Amino acid sequence: MIPHFRPQVEYLTLNNRVVVDFIGGYENLTAEFAKVAERLGIDAQLPHLNRTSVEDMSMASHYSNDAVVRRVTDVYRKDFELLVYPLRPPS
Numbered sequence: 001m002i003p004h005f006r007p008q009v010e011y012l013t014l015n016n017r018v019v020v021d022f023i024g025g026y027e028n029l030t031a032e033f034a035k036v037a038e039r040l041g042i043d044a045q046l047p048h049l050n051r052t053s054v055e056d057m058s059m060a061s062h063y064s065n066d067a068v069v070r071r072v073t074d075v076y077r078k079d080f081e082l083l084v085y086p087l088r089p090p091s
Helices: 026-040 066-082
Strands: none
């Protein structure tokens, strides 16, 4: 497997057990960052750099090819399960 395409679960678990004390979701990145800053006792804001336009953000368009969906599902199945994401994004 190409190291860049490793399931994220491999960075979060050891012997199939989650070994980190916080997993934040990208969908709510600002709020998740605020939780981390609060836990660390720091006053910090996450700057929003390289803003993407709303029309560029549809994930469904990236999964219109069944072969791509199968490959992503095969490689990242454990990620989808642990992080509770649907195997196919909503249209």
